[in-house]
Amino acid sequence: xxxxxxxxxxxxxxxxxxxxxxxxxxxxxxxxxxxxxxxxxxxxxxxxxxxxxxxxxxxxxxxxxxxxxxxxxxxxxxxxxxxxxxxxxxxxxxxxxxxxxxxxxxxxxxxxxxxxxxxxxxxxxxxxxxxxxxxxxxxxxxxxxxxxxxxxxxxxxxxxxxxxxxxxxxxxxxxxxxxxxxxxxxxxxxxxxxxxxxxxxxxxxxxxxxxxxxxxxxxxxxxxxxxxxxxxxxxxxxxxxxxxxxxxxxxxxxxxxxxxxxxxxxxxxxxxxxxxxxxxxxxxxxxxxxxxxxxxxxxxxxxxxxxxxxxxxxxxxxxxxxxxxxxxxxxxxxxxxxxxxxxxxxxxxxxxxxxxxxxxxxxxxxxxxxxxxxxxxxxxxxxxxxxxxxxxxxxxxxxxxxxxxxxxxxxxxxxxxxxxxxxxxxxxxxxxxxxxxxxxxxxxxxxxxxxxxxxxxxxxxxxxxxxxxxxxxxxxxxxxxxxxxxxxxxxxxxxxxxxxxxx
Amino acid sequence: xxxxxxxxxxxxxxxxxxxxxxxxxxxxxxxxxxxxxxxxxxxxxxxxxxxxxxxxxxxxxxxxxxxxxxxxxxxxxxxxxxxxxxxxxxxxxxxxxxxxxxxxxxxxxxxxxxxxxxxxxxxxxxxxxxxxxxxxxxxxxxxxxxxxxxxxxxxxxxxxxxxx
Numbered sequence: 139x140x141x142x143x144x145x146x147x148x149x150x151x152x153x154x155x156x157x158x159x160x161x162x163x164x165x166x167x168x169x170x171x172x173x174x175x176x177x178x179x180x181x182x183x184x185x186x187x188x189x190x191x192x193x194x195x196x197x198x199x200x201x202x203x204x205x206x207x208x209x210x211x212x213x214x215x216x217x218x219x220x221x222x223x224x225x226x227x228x229x230x231x232x233x234x235x236x237x238x239x240x241x242x243x244x245x246x247x248x249x250x251x252x253x254x255x256x257x258x259x260x261x262x263x264x265x266x267x268x269x270x271x272x273x274x275x276x277x278x279x280x281x282x283x284x285x286x287x288x289x290x291x292x293x294x295x296x297x298x299x300x301x302x303x304x305x306x307x308x309x310x311x312x313x314x315x316x317x318x319x320x321x322x323x324x325x326x327x328x329x330x331x332x333x334x335x336x337x338x339x340x341x342x343x344x345x346x347x348x349x350x351x352x353x354x355x356x357x358x359x360x361x362x363x364x365x366x367x368x369x370x371x372x373x374x375x376x377x378x379x380x381x382x383x384x385x386x387x388x389x390x391x392x393x394x395x396x397x398x399x400x401x402x403x404x405x406x407x408x409x410x411x412x413x414x415x416x417x418x419x420x421x422x423x424x425x426x427x428x429x430x431x432x433x434x435x436x437x438x439x440x441x442x443x444x445x446x447x448x449x450x451x452x453x454x455x456x457x458x459x460x461x462x463x464x465x466x467x468x469x470x471x472x473x474x475x476x477x478x479x480x481x482x483x484x485x486x487x488x489x490x491x492x493x494x495x496x497x498x499x500x501x502x503x504x505x506x507x508x509x510x511x512x513x514x515x516x517x518x519x520x521x522x523x524x525x526x527x528x529x530x531x532x533x534x535x536x537x538x539x540x541x542x543x544x545x546x547x548x549x550x551x552x553x554x555x556x557x558x559x560x561x562x563x564x565x566x567x568x569x570x571x572x573x574x575x576x577x578x579x580x581x582x583x584x585x586x587x588x589x590x591x592x593x594x595x596x597x598x599x600x601x602x603x604x605x606x607x608x609x610x611x612x613x614x615x616x617x618x619x620x621x622x623x624x625x626x627x628x629x630x631x632x633x634x635x636x637x638x639x640x641x
Numbered sequence: 642x643x644x645x646x647x648x649x650x651x652x653x654x655x656x657x658x659x660x661x662x663x664x665x666x667x668x669x670x671x672x673x674x675x676x677x678x679x680x681x682x683x684x685x686x687x688x689x690x691x692x693x694x695x696x697x698x699x700x701x702x703x704x705x706x707x708x709x710x711x712x713x714x715x716x717x718x719x720x721x722x723x724x725x726x727x728x729x730x731x732x733x734x735x736x737x738x739x740x741x742x743x744x745x746x747x748x749x750x751x752x753x754x755x756x757x758x759x760x761x762x763x764x765x766x767x768x769x770x771x772x773x774x775x776x777x778x779x780x781x782x783x784x785x786x787x788x789x790x791x792x793x794x795x796x797x798x799x800x801x802x803x804x805x
Binding site: 186187189190301303304306307310311313314317322323324325326328329352355356357358359360363524525526527529530531533534535536537538539541542545547550551553554555557558561565566568584587588591592595596622625 | 643644646649653656657660663664667668669670673674675676677678679680681683684685687688691692694695699728729731732733734735736737738739740742743746751755758759760762763764765766767768772773776777780781784788792793794795796
């Protein structure tokens with residue numbers, strides 16, 4: 139183990155990795171702090187850059203940018219009441235109320251400190267959970283992989299803050315997109331309509347950039363510009379954080395644990411972790427009446443939770459190739475591209491690379507404290523940048539970045555098309571994250587499904603025969619049917635009540 | 642762009658039926674019980690079922706309305722966007738500009754095409770020419786420097802080659 143750790147150190151102590159990590163951290167902090175630009179978008183726009191980096195440097199940029207962006211979303215949340223990323227939305231009101239009470243430093247300091255602590259707790263969970271899970275995963279056959287992948291897709295639909303039926307529809311749309319091309323069990327052109335560009339299928343990355351970045355620029359076209367930031371002078375950012383840690387150590391631990399659990403669930407990311415933890419903090423608080431008036435307790439728990447989920451979201455990604463959240467979905471694409479194919483064997487064959495990923499997470503979270511403090515101090519200037527100056531640059535990056543993926547203009551067309559699809563879906567309550575998971579996991583689900591069917595000679599029964607497969611199947615089918623069951627129950631209940639009252 | 646659930650649901654039914662039919666007519670793999678047709682068939686049926694459920698309003702009660710944050714004292718409410726029907730079409734400007742990039746980049750070159758894109762997007766978002774013009778003049782060079790020079794993405798030179 140020590141030898142592997144030394145090898146991992148050697149892998150990350152190159153100038154390329156150090157510079158990439160530092161630059162990606164600054165980039166993540168800036169993008170995360172700009173309202174309307176999410177951590178996922180920051181990561182998606184970074185992918186074309188990772189093509190030109192070594193595998194470890196490429197992963198380093200994703201790790202650093204995503205961790206920093208999730209934290210820096212708190213900055214405009216606290217100063218403007220506009221969360222920079224959806225993960226900060228849960229407690230933006232609370233942080234803003236603290237700013238109005240003259241406690242901006244305490245709110246932002248809690249953001250940076252508990253995010254860093256949460257991030258480190260998340261990576262510890264990745265280090266502890268992943269190896270034993272990898273051993274179990276080695277005994278999985280295609281039947282288990284199929285159900286696991288389906289369960290991953292289902293989790294994404296369960297946690298969506300939308301109609302589960304629409305989320306399932308979004309997931310099917312994603313799976314349908316993944317059918318396009320000749321990469322299928324028969325090797326025949328499928329849904330290509332004679333267009334040669336479609337033979338290679340739809341790449342997940344341009345689709346992601348389209349739904350997350352172009353759709354955001356499209357929304358900006360119709361929404362009014364956020365108000366400018368009032369000028370403020372900050373005192374010491376970290377003062378009082380140690381006192382808070384001692385006072386709220388249990389809330390912090392609970393936030394970390396909830397974040398880790400939500401991160402490990404496929405499909406549920408930092409946004410969900412923050413919402414759940416904030417709600418839990420209020421529910422179990424001794425002073426729930428203080429929530430909403432500028433009380434730091436919820437910030438501690440939710441801040442610790444959303445960053446913990448970032449690292450633990452890598453557990454299913456690295457083990458099964460099933461993304462924990464949309465950021466991990468992008469990371470999987472980069473892992474494949476760099477020859478670090480996700481799967482349990484990664485832990486035995488590329489152990490030093492795995493340790494390098496752990497180390498990079500730890501470094502990114504430590505780096506978050508000084509860089510975060512610096513970012514809070516310069517935020518006033520960055521937040522002055524008008525949206526009409528930022529959005530055009532993002533558009534340009536979308537065009538060039540998607541072209542760079544295959545040096546092919548078809549990538550730009552894909553980005554434009556998925557921008558429209560993402561915009562229309564979002565406007566009508568269809569969660570785009572479910573579709574993205576469908577696109578990313580489609581090929582894997584189909585391979586597991588068809589290989590299992592070939593093995594079973596077309597019979598469905600073997601899908602339920604192995605014990606683990608049966609448990610996973612029950613969970614996946616339960617998840618698929620629960621919206622219908624709840625709907626039926628709600629229909630039946632009023633009828634019963636009416637019958638009981640004799641009306 | 643908000644459409645009634647009956648419209649989006651019906652669209653999914655049609656799309657699902659087309660996907661299932663498209664899968665059905667695919668050639669099977671000789672000697673194998675399953676081939677490239679199975680997955681689209683399953684997805685198509687799933688889409689049809691979801692579409693029908695959406696048309697009949699199943700799951701609608703789970704949808705959360707967007708919470709409106711009340712304004713604080715001293716905060717100025719942003720002007721509501723004009724309600725004309727054509728206003729909504731502005732949202733199509735970004736994808737249209739991306740298609741313009743596809744059509745024009747090879748002939749005009751990266752710098753000129755990018756400058757037009759930046760200028761149009763910036764003014765559409767309300768920037769005055771004092772901001773939009775220098776932004777359109779400088780940002781294409783900056784992006785070219787990063788992607789074209791440092792990352793070696795082959796960006797078309799067209800009518801205006803870069804000095805590097």
